[in-house]
Amino acid sequence: MKKFDVIVVGCGAMGSSASYHLARKGFKVLCLEKFSLNHPYGSSHGKSRIIRTAYAEHPKYVPLVQRAFELWLELQRDSNLKILTMTGALFVGSPESPLISGAKRSARWHSLQHEVLTPTDIQARFPLFHPDPDQIGIFDPSAGMLYPENCIAANVDLALQSGAKFKLLEPLSEWNVSNQDSSNPEGKVRVRTKKGEYESDKLVFASGSWLPHLVKELNLPLQCERQVLLWFRPIKDPQKFRPERMPIFSWWEKSGANFYGLPDVGDGVKVVGHHGGEITDPERIRREVTEEDIRPVREFLSRRVPYANGEIISSQTCMYTNTPDSHFLIDFHPRHKNVLLVSPCSGHGFKFSSVVGEIVSDLLSQGKTRHDISLFKIDRLISPNTNQNQ
Numbered sequence: 394m395k396k397f398d399v400i401v402v403g404c405g406a407m408g409s410s411a412s413y414h415l416a417r418k419g420f421k422v423l424c425l426e427k428f429s430l431n432h433p434y435g436s437s438h439g440k441s442r443i444i445r446t447a448y449a450e451h452p453k454y455v456p457l458v459q460r461a462f463e464l465w466l467e468l469q470r471d472s473n474l475k476i477l478t479m480t481g482a483l484f485v486g487s488p489e490s491p492l493i494s495g496a497k498r499s500a501r502w503h504s505l506q507h508e509v510l511t512p513t514d515i516q517a518r519f520p521l522f523h524p525d526p527d528q529i530g531i532f533d534p535s536a537g538m539l540y541p542e543n544c545i546a547a548n549v550d551l552a553l554q555s556g557a558k559f560k561l562l563e564p565l566s567e568w569n570v571s572n573q574d575s576s577n578p579e580g581k582v583r584v585r586t587k588k589g590e591y592e593s594d595k596l597v598f599a600s601g602s603w604l605p606h607l608v609k610e611l612n613l614p615l616q617c618e619r620q621v622l623l624w625f626r627p628i629k630d631p632q633k634f635r636p637e638r639m640p641i642f643s644w645w646e647k648s649g650a651n652f653y654g655l656p657d658v659g660d661g662v663k664v665v666g667h668h669g670g671e672i673t674d675p676e677r678i679r680r681e682v683t684e685e686d687i688r689p690v691r692e693f694l695s696r697r698v699p700y701a702n703g704e705i706i707s708s709q710t711c712m713y714t715n716t717p718d719s720h721f722l723i724d725f726h727p728r729h730k731n732v733l734l735v736s737p738c739s740g741h742g743f744k745f746s747s748v749v750g751e752i753v754s755d756l757l758s759q760g761k762t763r764h765d766i767s768l769f770k771i772d773r774l775i776s777p778n779t780n781q782n783q
């Protein structure tokens with residue numbers, strides 16, 4: 394049986410970064426992936442991801458995103474792949490909306506550079522966008538877009554250079570931790586795939602929406618949510634939609650609907666409705682995109698960004714793995730201190746995956762990390778009565 398220090402399950406955003414950071418710290422790493430590299434069936438595909446700093450979800454994410462930026466730039470330098478384009482971010486909504494009040498709270502808490510814009514300011518500075526008179530904007534200059542397929546390829550390339558092994562199209566089918574005794578308190582991890590068995594000291598589940606299936610004993614309250622990505626051809630002024638001219642945007646409507654968009658880097662303007670998708674399962678998700686998926690996005694564009702509302706160039710489906718409070722899960726399995734669960738990122742995790750890799754390598758090498766991950770604990774997700782035996 395082949396032996397490793399750490400086995401990582403999943404090679405999406407989190408697993409590829411964890412593998413890279415562990416391998417560069419000297420761990421002998423095996424990463425198992427169910428599909429091929431950069432496949433379109435999980436949560437990490439789709440050509441672009443937003444990274445932003447005035448973080449509406451909670452001020453505790455700000456230091457994490459600041460460290461993530463440093464690591465993305467390092468990855469770009471070391472891999473020679475295009476990882477990040479800075480565009481700034483425009484958040485629009487009523488002053489009380491969670492997007493605007495949350496972004497302001499983070500900006501004030503951390504004294505972040507930002508601008509508060511009236512609707513007239515927004516129209517003057519970004520004529521593509523049409524806010525209501527009672528909507529305001531926050532401009533966050535420390536924001537931009539990541540190229541997820543390049544990020545993952547860069548992690549894998551650099552992990553390979555540090556000795557990690559990747560086995561693609563080889564899903565983990567079973568795992569257990571054996572021989573926990575006083576001389577070996579953590580026990581050894583054994584995993585099985587259709588092609589073989591492997592042993593390691595530690596195991597990392599970075600398996601996204603598949604996590605609940607792999608740690609059934611925890612009965613985790615995670616939901617897999619279907620999301621639809623659409624790329625539009627601008628009907629006018631296409632050069633104004635390029636990243637040099639257009640910031641990424643997120644728009645909170647009175648109805649509670651939240652849409653976001655990213656500039657055209659050659660594939661069209663990407664526009665997505667954030668949340669509101671059907672709750673599904675990674676094995677049964679509807680992959681076809683229908684008129685019903687497109688209609689609300691078109692309605693949003695016709696109101697707010699009418700020049701973007703042209704022909705649909707392409708579309709894809711993707712999955713969020715949501716926790717009940719929308720914060721992440723990064724913690725040890727309650728019964729196994731050598732099994733780490735790292736994934737459910739509630740639709741906003743990609744930008745952090747660089748720093749999440751660093752956190753994983755800290756936790757597995759020292760049992761702790763300097764980063765504040767207190768929002769991501771497992772206790773909040775499991776009931777005391779859950780049978781955690783595995």
Ligand SMILES: Cc1cc2nc3c(=O)[nH]c(=O)nc-3n(C[C@H](O)[C@H](O)[C@H](O)COP(=O)(O)OP(=O)(O)OC[C@H]3O[C@@H](n4cnc5c(N)ncnc54)[C@H](O)[C@@H]3O)c2cc1C
Pocket residue numbers: 402403404405406407408425426427428434435436437438439441442443444563564565566599600601602603607620621622665711712713735736737738739740741742743744745
């Ligand atoms: C439409 C959409 C837009 C998003 N936009 C943003 C954004 O703009 N900014 C942002 O920060 N975040 C964004 N996110 C969220 C972010 O992309 C995700 O949080 C992140 O990609 C999750 O990565 P992951 O590694 O946890 O999951 P995944 O990428 O799904 O990776 C899990 C991997 O595990 C593999 N796997 C599963 N089971 C097994 C098994 N048994 N054995 C081996 N491998 C297995 C899967 O095949 C998969 O490759 C978005 C998500 C979506 C869906």
